[in-house]
Amino acid sequence: MSRDVCVIGAGVVGLASAVNILEHIPDVRVTIIADKFSPNTTADGAAGVWMLYNLGNTPEYLQRRWAETTFHHLETLLKTEESSIAGVTALPMFGISDDPMKQEHWSKIVYGYKQVPTGEMVKLFPYAQRKFGTFHITLLCECRMYLPWLMRRFKERGGKLINERILEFQELTGRYDVIVNCTGVDARLLVADNSVQPIRGQLKRVTAPWIKHAVFDFTSQCYIIPCADNIVLGGTTQHGDWNKKPNEDDSEKILQNAHAIYPSLKNATIEHDWVGLRPGRPSVRLETEIRKVGGKEAKIVHNYGHGGSGITLHWGCAQDTTALVAELLGEKVNFRKQPPSKL
Template sequence: MKSIEVVVVGGGVVGFSTAVCIAEALPSCSVTLVAEKFSPDTTSDGAAGLLFAAKFPDIPLERQRRWFRDSFDHLLAIAQSQHSPEAGVMLSSGWQIFKEVPAEKKPFWSELVIGFRFMSDRELNQFPDHKFGHAFTTIKCECPTYLPWLEKRFRKAGGQVQQRKVSSLEELSSSYDIIVNCSGLGSKTLVDDSQVYPVRGQVLKLEAPWLQHFIRAGDGMTYIYPGIHGVTVGGTRQEGDWRLQVDEGDTKSILERCSRLVPSLSRAKVLSQWVGLRPSRRNPRVERELVQLQGHRVPVVHNYGHGGWGVTLAWGTALDALGLVRQCLHETHLHAKL
């Protein structure tokens, strides 16, 4: 009896989350993950990895809430298990601060994190330029640790991993029954999606073990995220900018902005600097289609375009992608092969 061959394209947090979901839930499928780059060389590896979200304009809020909740619950279970240090997943408490009171005081995810409340005046006193804020506990997921842990989990579920560049879906269609596209920014060329664009992000890692709480400016431009090995500070949000080299002007700006919020950071040692391109899109694309490839129709499931919210939404959209793979199996009668 021949198993169904599924290929997942993409080795970042969305690709590996999706591959794990499929391999663990559908043992009748043989799942292969193919990517050009793996940790520590993926965009996910530089992500600060703190869970909260922005709203996408055209996706039902209930679906976005489900993506967030599924990811949060999945990572919370890891944070509370013995796997926490090995997976690089931990709880993190802190503040999101605003110079003006936002139109929407309570974000849609406020009930899904832990202990969400508005900041007290006493807490806000430490940020004199800010008038309003949220205090809550969320999860920090450190991808340089989490991705190898996911890969191990994927292999344990029988998954196989190949390192190579995929230039077209055609080159996969003769070997695989279902293609799952988690290629992020690569989808611009792989599936010719002109809606995908890079948003350049630059971050620094500092040695500041005295810092315990995250701080994020409401506009998302300035943030300080303590982690297991150092404090990630940022950032930049440069749309359509493909530069991957460190920009000294950005470094200076990041250090100045973060030190204004936390003066002691001016004494911190810079451990490393990193630049990545967020795979952005007006809305993430989580859907399926039948694509004509080499004379036959192949089911393709897409899961990409998360922008700066890849870590936050990866497990939730992976579960959606799993549901779409199940539909493909059902509707194209691929299970007749089993």
């Protein structure tokens, strides 16, 4: 039986799916077809914090399973000397808010999750004046480094690339046995899935090397995230907005919110603004569809709609995608069991 698989999409979701398929299904040939590659995908501009955000009604048990698999994959990478090339590092993070913060369902996956007493909050964040807070250590996966690293892994194992925009699945039937659809927000067009909506995110990169930990303010939706070369200040969460140009009002608001947490950021050097469109959907779509196109049968595995968490979920979703592709090819795959969550 022939085993030609194509993955549409070279973002973090598509690339991880392609690598997993290639590494786990015997004798398979994998081609990625995409009109954008790193450094022009959504994850290239994102900070890359392991954090669950904008996932609609995606069931919690699935969020947790995919996120935990991804955490362990990144944690494994962190223990190797490759981590500096792949852009993976540990990141201390505060969540702060005016409202009491409940224990998150993912709190046992990260390191040292705890509520911060109000007395300490006042000392740690004297300007923001938030009463409630949490602290934990999470992982940061900087995709402008991680995607080239994954791409090398894909090519070393014989993966092929085509730079092209696909207008209809019909272009691919007859050429590939299985089509994997990882088109992010553009799935709205290719699949005609009107439930996919952009969630516009504008952010700013600045130089401020004195900031050593991340802060996410749930009251203002402001975030401050130290990356390898600069700090990400965010952000916006604008549902249904397709505008990919940074705008002045958002930029000003981002600065104001960040200065309200750390006034020292007024001394930061501004690098640039960036906008990305999170692939919003009522729920992540990860399933098989057999579609009749142009009188032929297309076997499709969809993997899109990861909202503000594509980096956090990518490896777990890639493994489930691989299992579905294997099933369509009459195979079974076994992924090594992950270590249990920390207690």
